[in-house]
Amino acid sequence: MKRVQSVCLALLFTPLLFWVAPVMAEDTVCIQCHSGQEGLLGKPVELWRGSVHAANGISCHDCHGGDPTDFAMAMSPERGFIGAPDYVAVPEFCGRCHLGVKEDYQGSAHGRALAAGGPQCVLCHGNHEVQLASIELINEESCSRCHEYERAAVVKQTINGTEVTLHRLERSVAALHRVGIDMRRIKEDLFAKRNSFRRLFHTVELEKIKNQTAEFNQSLLKIKQQIDDHESELGQRKIVGGVIVLLLLLGGCIALLIRKSYHEEE
Amino acid sequence: MKLQKEAMNWLDSRLGIRELLHSNLTGYLLPRNVNVWYTLGSVLLALFGLQFLTGILLLIYYVPDTEKAFASVTAIMNQVPYGWLIRYLHVVGSNLIMVFILLHMFSVLFMGSYKRPRELTWLSGFGLFNMGLIFCLTGYLLPWSQLSFWATTVATDAAGAIPVVGDTLLEYLRGGASVGDATLGRFFALHVMGLPMAFLGLVGFHLFCVRRAGISSAPFGEDYRPTELSNSFHHQKHPGGVPFHPNYTIKDLAMIFFALALLVAITFYAPWLFIPLDALTPADPFSTPAHIKPEWYFLWAYQSLKIFPSALLGLAAQGAAMGFLAMLPFLDRGPERRPGKRPIFVTLYLLGILLTVGLSIWGHYS
Numbered sequence: 001m002k003r004v005q006s007v008c009l010a011l012l013f014t015p016l017l018f019w020v021a022p023v024m025a026e027d028t029v030c031i032q033c034h035s036g037q038e039g040l041l042g043k044p045v046e047l048w049r050g051s052v053h054a055a056n057g058i059s060c061h062d063c064h065g066g067d068p069t070d071f072a073m074a075m076s077p078e079r080g081f082i083g084a085p086d087y088v089a090v091p092e093f094c095g096r097c098h099l100g101v102k103e104d105y106q107g108s109a110h111g112r113a114l115a116a117g118g119p120q121c122v123l124c125h126g127n128h129e130v131q132l133a134s135i136e137l138i139n140e141e142s143c144s145r146c147h148e149y150e151r152a153a154v155v156k157q158t159i160n161g162t163e164v165t166l167h168r169l170e171r172s173v174a175a176l177h178r179v180g181i182d183m184r185r186i187k188e189d190l191f192a193k194r195n196s197f198r199r200l201f202h203t204v205e206l207e208k209i210k211n212q213t214a215e216f217n218q219s220l221l222k223i224k225q226q227i228d229d230h231e232s233e234l235g236q237r238k239i240v241g242g243v244i245v246l247l248l249l250l251g252g253c254i255a256l257l258i259r260k261s262y263h264e265e266e
Numbered sequence: 267m268k269l270q271k272e273a274m275n276w277l278d279s280r281l282g283i284r285e286l287l288h289s290n291l292t293g294y295l296l297p298r299n300v301n302v303w304y305t306l307g308s309v310l311l312a313l314f315g316l317q318f319l320t321g322i323l324l325l326i327y328y329v330p331d332t333e334k335a336f337a338s339v340t341a342i343m344n345q346v347p348y349g350w351l352i353r354y355l356h357v358v359g360s361n362l363i364m365v366f367i368l369l370h371m372f373s374v375l376f377m378g379s380y381k382r383p384r385e386l387t388w389l390s391g392f393g394l395f396n397m398g399l400i401f402c403l404t405g406y407l408l409p410w411s412q413l414s415f416w417a418t419t420v421a422t423d424a425a426g427a428i429p430v431v432g433d434t435l436l437e438y439l440r441g442g443a444s445v446g447d448a449t450l451g452r453f454f455a456l457h458v459m460g461l462p463m464a465f466l467g468l469v470g471f472h473l474f475c476v477r478r479a480g481i482s483s484a485p486f487g488e489d490y491r492p493t494e495l496s497n498s499f500h501h502q503k504h505p506g507g508v509p510f511h512p513n514y515t516i517k518d519l520a521m522i523f524f525a526l527a528l529l530v531a532i533t534f535y536a537p538w539l540f541i542p543l544d545a546l547t548p549a550d551p552f553s554t555p556a557h558i559k560p561e562w563y564f565l566w567a568y569q570s571l572k573i574f575p576s577a578l579l580g581l582a583a584q585g586a587a588m589g590f591l592a593m594l595p596f597l598d599r600g601p602e603r604r605p606g607k608r609p610i611f612v613t614l615y616l617l618g619i620l621l622t623v624g625l626s627i628w629g630h631y632s
Contacts, residue, residue, distance in 0.1 A: 057553050177546060178538050180354075182344040241534025245527050252523030255516050262513045266298070 028068035030060035047128035090120045104202040135163045295507035297483035303373035308518035309525045320356040330454040335410035336548040354533045361540045378603030385595040387475040404457040415549035427577035485603035492601040569629030
């Protein structure tokens with residue numbers, strides 16, 4: 001009887017729940033604790049919030065390890081906590097996810113100079129505020145900290161056209177995805193192409209970059225053709241939609257004119 | 267033509283069809299001052315019909331299984347011929363229905379048409395509004411997207427805030443500890459079978475009330491006088507009025523055309539208006555999307571819950587507001603319907619709308 005009463009009460013309250021709305025889930029214990037701290041211990045959270053990692057759901061524990069659900073054990077080595085790596089360990093640290101780039105970087109002049117204080121990932125990309133990599137990372141101010149800019153400028157000029165095409169294609173893919181078109185395959189293909197291209201210029205070998213950029217441009221043309229087909233179909237849909245809207249408006253106006261003729265009779 | 271006439275004669279001799287049609291169409295007179303707001307009921311009926319049709323077509327390809335639901339919706343959008351059109355008409359249609367229901371309610375409130383003897387018409391209409399909201403919420407879960415999963419998780423979570431029955435209610439809604447297969451099964455059954463049957467019944471009752479009580483005349487113009495109320499049943503007639511058909515149905519038809527034009531325009535040009543980005547990603551119980559917000563018609567409730575210090579208080583305030591609105595005909599009992607002669611009501615009416623819109627905008631940007 002008590003259960004029946006509970007169910008009846010539950011049913012009575014059910015409609016109230018449909019007026020309730022979602023809110024954000026709780027943050028990890030890392031964010032809860034560090035965001036309340038000042039200085040060096042709190043700053044990373046603020047920087048991370050505006051990063052490409054945060055935008056893609058990569059949180060503190062994904063890089064630094066530890067247990068994001070347990071305050072007491074969050075920073076315990078037993079739960080895989082690594083903490084901040086040394087300067088020379090950074091490529092291995094980032095390379096756990098960015099495998100291809102790590103491989104090309106390590107074989108490059110930059111990678112070979114690491115032990116002697118050569119550049120590593122965070123020097124160009126930053127750490128907690130890491131942004132989506134862009135060609136603008138290659139600039140005189142940044143490169144001339146270690147060497148002359150001329151060679152880097154030629155690399156930048158060589159890859160510029162391909163980078164612009166990649167960006168344009170990514171924007172088109174996002175726009176088509178937004179209207180419900182299944183872009184997973186093209187997106188994955190484009191993602192793989194972009195990663196391979198980014199790997200390429202981490203080698204900092206001018207001749208290799210020049211030769212392979214032409215090959216990338218050819219493969220991007222195929223992706224562009226697929227995107228153009230989708231965009232063309234969308235354009236046709238809009239024309240048909242426009243005609244239907246006009247016909248419906250015309251139907252409405254005719255009905256109103258007929259109504260007016262009745263009105264005059266009344 | 268001759269065959270048609272013979273068929274009509276055959277039916278008429280058995281069911282009295284001509285008399286029925288005359289008394290409900292050509293011989294059914296409406297007040298001369300009916301305005302464009304009176305057409306919203308017909309517009310809603312047309313949109314409901316379209317929802318039923320597109321819903322049945324979606325059912326052919328939709329799979330109510332957490333492993334397959336998102337993929338089946340993606341297939342409808344990309345592989346089924348005109349599947350994208352059917353789905354978008356269904357999604358955009360559901361939002362437009364909420365827009366037109368609200369406009370219908372606002373016009374009824376402003377013209378005082380909810381008053382005696384039309385209390386049951388108002389109550390059934392208010393029930394339909396709530397049922398529309400439940401339709402939207404249950405339909406929300408079916409694509410099994412990130413938005414579906416997390417919106418339903420938080421909406422059902424609020425059940426725990428209710429004392430005594432909280433746990434039972436949570437279990438009853440989800441069919442388990444968390445949103446999953448059992449929840450999808452329940453919401454699916456409710457969306458495609460339980461709710462439509464109850465909805466059709468309530469629409470029938472609403473129309474029955476409208477027809478039995480008679481159409482109320484618009485409370486505007488010098489000739490308008492408040493109706494004398496009697497204790498016995500009285501069908502409000504309008505001698506010298508305009509025939510429902512064809513004089514009025516053609517106006518209904520015009521507005522249906524315009525509403526469909528709006529529906530088609532949004533469907534073809536801006537379907538994303540009603541589809542947040544999180545609705546395009548498959549559900550992932552291990553990844554909570556940032557900045558998840560409810561649909562626009564729940565925003566006022568979302569923000570009001572945030573204002574109150576506890577979820578229970580927020581729910582109680584919302585329940586009180588909705589209860590007040592439902593019981594309005596029994597509280598506001600005077601015969602006067604002219605807005606100009608009801609300054610307190612009109613002030614509260616405008617403040618209520620401003621508060622709802624304000625809370626919604628606040629909720630959107632908060």
